Amino acid sequence: xxxxxxxxxxxxxxxxxxxxxxxxxxxxxxxxxxxxxxxxxxxxxxxxxxxxxxxxxxxxxxxxxxxxxxxxxxxxxxxxxxxxxxxxxxxxxxxxxxxxxxxxxxxx
Amino acid sequence: xxxxxxxxxxxxxxxxxxxxxxxxxxxxxxxxxxxxxxxxxxxxxxxxxxxxxxxxxxxxxxxxxxxxxxxxxxxxxxxxxxxxxxxxxxxxxxxxxxxxxxxxxxxx
Amino acid sequence: xxxxxxxxxxxxxxxxxxxxxxxxxxxxxxxxxxxxxxxxxxxxxxxxxxxxxxxxxxxxxxxxxxxxxxxxxxxxxxxxxxxxxxxxxxxxxxxxxxxxxxxxxxxx
Amino acid sequence: xxxxxxxxxxxxxxxxxxxxxxxxxxxxxxxxxxxxxxxxxxxxxxxxxxxxxxxxxxxxxxxxxxxxxxxxxxxxxxxxxxxxxxxxxxxxxxxxxxxxxxxxxxxx
Numbered sequence: 001x002x003x004x005x006x007x008x009x010x011x012x013x014x015x016x017x018x019x020x021x022x023x024x025x026x027x028x029x030x031x032x033x034x035x036x037x038x039x040x041x042x043x044x045x046x047x048x049x050x051x052x053x054x055x056x057x058x059x060x061x062x063x064x065x066x067x068x069x070x071x072x073x074x075x076x077x078x079x080x081x082x083x084x085x086x087x088x089x090x091x092x093x094x095x096x097x098x099x100x101x102x103x104x105x106x107x108x
Numbered sequence: 109x110x111x112x113x114x115x116x117x118x119x120x121x122x123x124x125x126x127x128x129x130x131x132x133x134x135x136x137x138x139x140x141x142x143x144x145x146x147x148x149x150x151x152x153x154x155x156x157x158x159x160x161x162x163x164x165x166x167x168x169x170x171x172x173x174x175x176x177x178x179x180x181x182x183x184x185x186x187x188x189x190x191x192x193x194x195x196x197x198x199x200x201x202x203x204x205x206x207x208x209x210x211x212x213x214x215x216x
Numbered sequence: 217x218x219x220x221x222x223x224x225x226x227x228x229x230x231x232x233x234x235x236x237x238x239x240x241x242x243x244x245x246x247x248x249x250x251x252x253x254x255x256x257x258x259x260x261x262x263x264x265x266x267x268x269x270x271x272x273x274x275x276x277x278x279x280x281x282x283x284x285x286x287x288x289x290x291x292x293x294x295x296x297x298x299x300x301x302x303x304x305x306x307x308x309x310x311x312x313x314x315x316x317x318x319x320x321x322x323x324x
Numbered sequence: 325x326x327x328x329x330x331x332x333x334x335x336x337x338x339x340x341x342x343x344x345x346x347x348x349x350x351x352x353x354x355x356x357x358x359x360x361x362x363x364x365x366x367x368x369x370x371x372x373x374x375x376x377x378x379x380x381x382x383x384x385x386x387x388x389x390x391x392x393x394x395x396x397x398x399x400x401x402x403x404x405x406x407x408x409x410x411x412x413x414x415x416x417x418x419x420x421x422x423x424x425x426x427x428x429x430x431x432x
Contacts, residue, residue, distance in 0.1 A: 006195065009204040010202060010204050010208055011169060012207075012211035014209075015362050017151035017152055017153065017366075018151065018153060018156050018165075019144040019152035019155075019189075020152075020361065020362060020364075021152075022144050023141060023239070023357060023360070023361050024361055025137045025140060025141070025172065026127035026137040026140070026242060027354050027357060027358045027361055028136040028137075028245075029133045029134040029349050029354075030350060030353075030355070031173075031354070032130050032133060032134070033130045033131060033133070033134045033350065033351060034351045035130070036127040036131075036347070037347050037348055038339050038344060039127055042127065042258035042259060042341075042343070043123065043125035043128075043258060044125055044126030044127035044128075044130065047126065048126050048183045048333060049110055056191045058185055059190075059194070061180060061185060062187075062191050064133065064176060065176060065187060065190075066191060066194060068172060069167065070172060072169060075156045077165070077166055078171060079169065079173060082166045082167075082173075083170050083171060083173050085170070085178075086167070086170035086171065086174060087174070090114065090389065091114065096117040097196065099118045100118055101119035110329070125258075125291070127258070128254060132250070134246060134350060134354075135246050135249060135250045135253055138246030138350075141239060141241045141243060145236065145243055146231050146239055150233075150235070150367060170301050218411055219371035222414065225420040225424075226420050226422070226424055227422075227424050227425035233368055233369065234369060234371065235360040235363055235366065235368035236367075236368075238353075238359070238368065239357060241353045241356060241357070242353040242354055242356070242357045245346075245350040245353040245354075245388075246350055248346050248350070249346045251350070251416040252347075255366075256342060258341055258343065259341035259342065260342030260343030260344075260346065261341065261342060263342065263343075264342050268419070270399075273399065274401055274406045275406075275410070276365055277395065277396060277403065278348050278407050278409070278410035279410065280388070280392060281348065281392060281403060281406075281407050282410060284388060285407075287385065288385060291372045291394075291425075293381070293385060295389060298383075298385060299389050301386070302387065302390060303326050303327065307330065310334060312334050313387040314334075315337035316334055
């Protein structure tokens with residue numbers, strides 16, 4: 001995998017501990033969030049549409065994803081498998097007929 | 109895509125604004141980080157090896173990934189393309205012969 | 217100080233390293249943010265007014281503040297002094313006649 | 325209060341909604357955490373001792389504290405009162421004779 005050899009070639013493996021990588025994911029997620037910190041419309045569509053902010057959004061999304069893949073790789077976790085499992089369990093937990101148009105999920 | 113129809117069937121699209129989804133990614137990333145908050149070894153390998161914590165780690169990784177995919181989908185961003193672009197630009201920015209065994213990257 | 221003896225009486229000092237405490241502040245901050253994750257009004261006034269959510273908001277604010285005080289105490293930093301210094305430097309950085317009604321600060 | 329007039333003089337009140345301020349607290353907390361992201365010693369004492377990193381730590385601590393005070397002010401919450409209440413409830417929840425030298429608290 002490209003990321004694995006990228007880190008190996010630079011001997012960065014020693015810094016890529018689970019705790020450090022979890023920290024990195026949080027830090028990058030906050031950098032994405034920062035782009036919406038004072039969004040006027042409160043929903044963030046303006047930021048997504050603005051070319052210069054959009055470029056930053058893409059940077060941060062890529063950073064989060066790469067650290068996520070790196071974490072999973074170091075921990076021996078199959079990202080695709082756990083994502084599919086989660087979708088299946090969410091489908092059971094939130095049946096559409098009960099949760100339509102509601103965000104009750106998040107309050108209970 | 110599975111996630112898109114999952115949200116559509118529940119009319120959750122109205123809540124899935126970029127700002128809300130960026131918030132969700134940050135919140136889930138912090139839930140992952142929380143699992144390493146007091147790690148004794150400071151590196152987090154114990155947590156990854158412990159079956160009950162590992163199950164929680166997988167849950168949080170899946171949550172982050174699903175919100176990431178959802179955000180990209182709503183914003184019309186191709187996750188795979190931006191990840192590849194980022195790897196390519198990192199390879200130029202951090203040449204292995206200059207950055208081997210160093211984490212100088214992060215200090216400068 | 218109450219917090220110092222609280223930790224000392226429980227031998228928690230060994231876990232209260234700067235990195236761990238910085239992690240705790242981030243985790244608690246995300247728990248506060250989570251309460252506004254799906255806020256309908258997008259501004260969060262409803263949550264502040266709702267008695268049961270308000271109680272949780274107060275819990276999270278207290279957690280952040282206590283970890284902040286703990287961090288400063290362990291690192292030998294005078295919170296009041298640095299807060300006053302910051303207010304003074306912000307006043308110079310953002311003169312009211314230039315920044316009135318503008319959030320330009322955050323874009324530049 | 326100094327912060328209140330600071331924001332009022334700049335008409336920033338309109339941006340200081342609870343959701344935006346909770347976002348700011350999280351963003352600043354992550355900026356503090358970022359300073360420890362790759363800490364070699366894993367505990368962060370080196371960063372606290374390094375003058376240039378220490379200056380940044382102080383900046384971030386001040387930012388978190390000021391947004392915390394601002395949030396409490398806008399929401400009409402008495403920070404000192406909730407901090408004292410929390411210390412009292414923690415003292416009951418974690419009796420020293422049961423929790424000495426243990427971080428069991430965080431696992432259960």
